Amino acid sequence: MNILLIEDDKRISDFVLKGLQENGFNVHLSDNGVNAREHILSSEWDIILMDIMLPDIDGVELVKLIRYKKKNTPIIMLSALGDPEDKVNALDSGADDYLVKPFHFKELISRINALVRRTKLNYDKEQNIHQCGDITINTDEHKVLVNNKTIDLSPREYKLLLFLVENKNKVMPRTQILNNVWGINYDNNTNVVDVYISYLRNKMNLTSATLQTIVGTGYMLKDS
Amino acid sequence: MNILLIEDDKRISDFVLKGLQENGFNVHLSDNGVNAREHILSSEWDIILMDIMLPDIDGVELVKLIRYKKKNTPIIMLSALGDPEDKVNALDSGADDYLVKPFHFKELISRINALVRRTKLNYDKEQNIHQCGDITINTDEHKVLVNNKTIDLSPREYKLLLFLVENKNKVMPRTQILNNVWGINYDNNTNVVDVYISYLRNKMNLTSATLQTIVGTGYMLKDS
DNA sequence: AGTCACATGAATATCCTCCTGATAGAAGAT
DNA sequence: ATCTTCTATCAGGAGGATATTCATGTGACT
Numbered sequence: 148m149n150i151l152l153i154e155d156d157k158r159i160s161d162f163v164l165k166g167l168q169e170n171g172f173n174v175h176l177s178d179n180g181v182n183a184r185e186h187i188l189s190s191e192w193d194i195i196l197m198d199i200m201l202p203d204i205d206g207v208e209l210v211k212l213i214r215y216k217k218k219n220t221p222i223i224m225l226s227a228l229g230d231p232e233d234k235v236n237a238l239d240s241g242a243d244d245y246l247v248k249p250f251h252f253k254e255l256i257s258r259i260n261a262l263v264r265r266t267k268l269n270y271d272k273e274q275n276i277h278q279c280g281d282i283t284i285n286t287d288e289h290k291v292l293v294n295n296k297t298i299d300l301s302p303r304e305y306k307l308l309l310f311l312v313e314n315k316n317k318v319m320p321r322t323q324i325l326n327n328v329w330g331i332n333y334d335n336n337t338n339v340v341d342v343y344i345s346y347l348r349n350k351m352n353l354t355s356a357t358l359q360t361i362v363g364t365g366y367m368l369k370d371s
Numbered sequence: 372m373n374i375l376l377i378e379d380d381k382r383i384s385d386f387v388l389k390g391l392q393e394n395g396f397n398v399h400l401s402d403n404g405v406n407a408r409e410h411i412l413s414s415e416w417d418i419i420l421m422d423i424m425l426p427d428i429d430g431v432e433l434v435k436l437i438r439y440k441k442k443n444t445p446i447i448m449l450s451a452l453g454d455p456e457d458k459v460n461a462l463d464s465g466a467d468d469y470l471v472k473p474f475h476f477k478e479l480i481s482r483i484n485a486l487v488r489r490t491k492l493n494y495d496k497e498q499n500i501h502q503c504g505d506i507t508i509n510t511d512e513h514k515v516l517v518n519n520k521t522i523d524l525s526p527r528e529y530k531l532l533l534f535l536v537e538n539k540n541k542v543m544p545r546t547q548i549l550n551n552v553w554g555i556n557y558d559n560n561t562n563v564v565d566v567y568i569s570y571l572r573n574k575m576n577l578t579s580a581t582l583q584t585i586v587g588t589g590y591m592l593k594d595s
Numbered sequence: 596a597g598t599c600a601c602a603t604g605a606a607t608a609t610c611c612t613c614c615t616g617a618t619a620g621a622a623g624a625t
Numbered sequence: 626a627t628c629t630t631c632t633a634t635c636a637g638g639a640g641g642a643t644a645t646t647c648a649t650g651t652g653a654c655t
Contacts, residue, residue: 218595235477238481244468262489265486338632344632362632569645
C-alpha cells in the first residue's frame with residue numbers, strides 16, 4: 148500500500164515514516180506543499196497523510212485543490228491544532244479524517260486501515276486490478292503502473308505483461324506464450340518472445356530476478 | 372439522509388437527536404443493542420452513530436456482527452473512553468470513525484458529512500447530469516457544456532459522447548461503441564467511430580490525454 | 596425542387612508497432 | 626577449458642493502425 152506523507156517537521160516525519168514502514172507500508176515523504184502537489188497530481192496513492200501547517204501552502208487549501216481536480220484520494224489531516232473550528236474546517240474542505248498531534252501511533256494505523264477499507268469498498272468491486280510485486284495493471288483503464296509510475300506499453304507488450312501477471316510465479320514456456328499472446332500454435336522458429344521480454348525489462352526496469360529467464364523453457368514473473 | 376442513533380443515555384441522545392434534526396437529518400433512535408440490531412439488519416441507513424457502551428450488547432461486538440453480515444453501512448462510534456486501545460479496538464473491528472465524548476457538535480456533523488461523502492462517491496450518480504472533467508452533460512436539456520460553454524453536437528456525436536462519459540475511465544473497444552451507439556453487432560469494417568471521435572475532439576477541443584486512443588482496442592475518456 | 600445538416604465510406608498521409616535477422620554475450624555440456 | 630546451445634539486444638524495413646479530409650448519399654424541412 149502506497150502512502151504519501153506530507154510533513155515538514157523532520158522529527159515527526161522521521162517518527163511516522165519509520166513506524167509506517169515497520170508496519171509494511173510503502174511511504175513517500177514530501178516536506179513542502181509544492182512538491183507534494185506534484186506527487187499528488189502525477190501519481191496514484193492509496194492514502195495521503197498531511198500536516199495542516201506547511202511552510203509554503205496551507206494544508207486545507209491543498210485539500211481543496213485536490214478535490215477540485217476530481218482526485219478522490221483518501222486524506223487524513225495531522226495537526227497540532229485541536230480546536231473544533233480547525234477540525235470542521237479541514238473536514239468540510241474535503242479531508243476524510245483529522246488527527247490531533249501528538250497521537251498514538253496505533254490509532255493512526257487503525258484510522259488508515261479504516262479509511263482504506265472504506266475506500267476500497269467502493270472501488271475494488273468495479274475495477275479490474277492485477278498485481279504482482281510493484282506492478283499494477285488496471286485492465287479497465289488499460290493502465291500499467293510500476294511503483295506508481297505509469298508505463299507506456301504497445302498493445303503486444305501489454306498483452307504479454309498481462310499474461311505473465313495472470314500466471315505469475317509459474318514458468319511459462321515459450322510455446323504457451325506464443326499460443327496465448329500471439330495466437331501461434333505451431334513452432335515457427337521465431338524469437339519474438341525473447342524480443343518482447345527484453346522490451347518489457349527495459350521499459351519497466353525489471354530485474355532478471357523479477358522477470359526470470361528459465362533457460363531452455365521460457366520465462367516466469369515472480370511476485371517478490 | 373437517514374441516521375440511526377444508538378445511545379442509551381437519554382441526556383446525550385436528546386442532545387444529539389435534536390441537533391441532528393435541526394441540521395436537516397432524519398434520525399431514528401435506538402436505546403439498546405437488541406433493538407438496534409433489528410433496525411440495522413432490516414433497514415438501510417446512510418450512517419450509524421453508536422455509543423460503545425450499551426446496556427445489553429457491547430458496541431464493538433455489534434459492529435463485528437454488522438460487518439459479518441456483509442453490511443457496509445458507515446459507522447461512527449461515540450464513546451466516553453478516550454483510551455487509544457479502545458479506539459484501535461473499535462476501528463479494527465470495522466467502525467469507520469471514533470469520536471470521544473464530550474465532543475463538539477459541529478465536529479460530529481463534519482465527520483458525518485465526510486464519511487457519507489466518502490461512501491457515496493461512487494453511488495450517487497445524478498440521473499440527468501453527467502460529468503467528466505470539464506465536460507458536463509445535462510440529459511434533460513440535451514445540453515453539453517465544456518468549461519461552461521455550450522457545444523453544439525449532432526445527434527450521433529451526442530450519443531457517442533454520452534456513452535463515453537457514462538463509461539469514463541474505462542477503455543471502450545470499437546466493437547462495443549458500435550454496438551451501443553450505432554446498434555451494429557457485426558464487424559462491418561467501418562471507421563465511423565474514428566471519424567466521430569475526431570469530430571468530438573475538434574468541436575470540444577479535447578486533448579488526446581482526455582479522449583485517449585487505446586491503440587489496437589478503442590478509446591477512453593479520462594476524468595480529471 | 597432545392598437546401599441543409601448529418602451520416603458514412605473511401606482516400607490519404609503519418610505515425611507507430613511488429614517482426615526479422617544478425618550479432619554479441621551468457622549459460623550449459625563435455 | 627572449449628565448444629555448443631541458448632538468450633539478449635539492436636537496427637531497420639514492412640505492415641498496420643489511426644487521424645483527417647473529401648465526396649457521396651440520405652432524409653428533413655422549406
